[in-house]
Amino acid sequence: MLQGFGDVHARAQRNGARDGTPLLISLVRGPDARINMFFRFSWISSNRPRTWRRYAYTLVVWLNFLERRGRSWSDVTARDYYDFKHWRMTDSHNPNRVGAMSFDTDRAALSSFYRWASSEYGVLNPIPTRPVQDKPTRGQVRSRRMPDRPAGSPRRDPKWLLRQAFEQWRDVGLRGYEFDGRRPDHWRGFNEDRDAAFVDGLYGTGLRLTEWATILDVELPQPGTSGRFPRAWLARECAKGGRYGRSYRIPRAVVKAVTGYMDPLEGSRAEAIGRAQRAGRYERLSSAQIVTGHNPHSRTVRVLTARGDTWLSLNALNETDRLRLFRRTPAGLEPLAVWLSSNGMPRQAHSWENTFRSANARVADAWVRAGTPELTGMERDRRRVLCPLP
Structure with missing residues (x-):
């Protein structure tokens, strides 16, 4: 498919594409x-x-929907949009229907795209944009909302779990236990220590998924740090909004769990790195940056370049930049990223969604094996074990 594009790097420079820019x-x-x-x-x-x-995922779903109807994205009406909304949320012929909150994100993405396309190409914007008045409820004032916004999409939908419920979800979903506290003989938790340490860190630090997923080993508290809640620094480019970095506390139990996962002899991280080194995966990375030093006081790392060493601020390194940082050891290259996939490569933040989906499915299966009939409808929504993530 790429043969007809010529030099893709030269084309990228001409049309403004960067690393990670979607291509539909x-x-x-x-x-x-x-x-x-x-x-x-x-x-x-x-x-x-x-x-x-x-946003690219939303556009792909929208464009596929239009192609099946024989419609072009540049020649659509509000009816096409409302048909899409019906198919996405309530059409019984769609086995992958979504809830109001997910479609609200779709609505925002399509609205942004068509506002831009309208100004650039004169394309009609099919997304209704005039706000309407909401009926005031008791104790609230009248508010304005977008007419196409799903009625069931709240502005915030936080989920809370007590510590006992969280630990049960972790032990059953990620560590293979049953509700009676036993673990079957067939359980093979290859990344059990990694997954448990990751969710313990989310629960204990209060960081968002992307924030905790992008930390480097040099940003963790050093061995021997005293105190029940050692202090760590969240880099500016990893924090939501990307304006300011900030300090946060890591519970001692979380430090212990992460240290166990990173143990050079017994942790699964060292095993994944060894497999990658033997397969030569790190050496084949053309974009890898070799770190030759670290200054914890200035929060900088020294990186080897073609012109020599240069110092980079950890605050200025985003998620993609951090996946490229490696150090050279007697055994070969190894990543600075804390969280690695089974093949030894730094794990992208969105990959954790698959882990949590599998954990939720394992909890549901354990619930059935425990003798509780499968829940349906409103009862499932009320009693199901939820992933403790935003």
């Missing part, structure tokens, strides 16, 4: 330069790659 290609019509320019020259180009990924 129709299997029927091929690439549409107008769509792909949205991720290069609109306001979204200044956002983070995870925002690009979410």
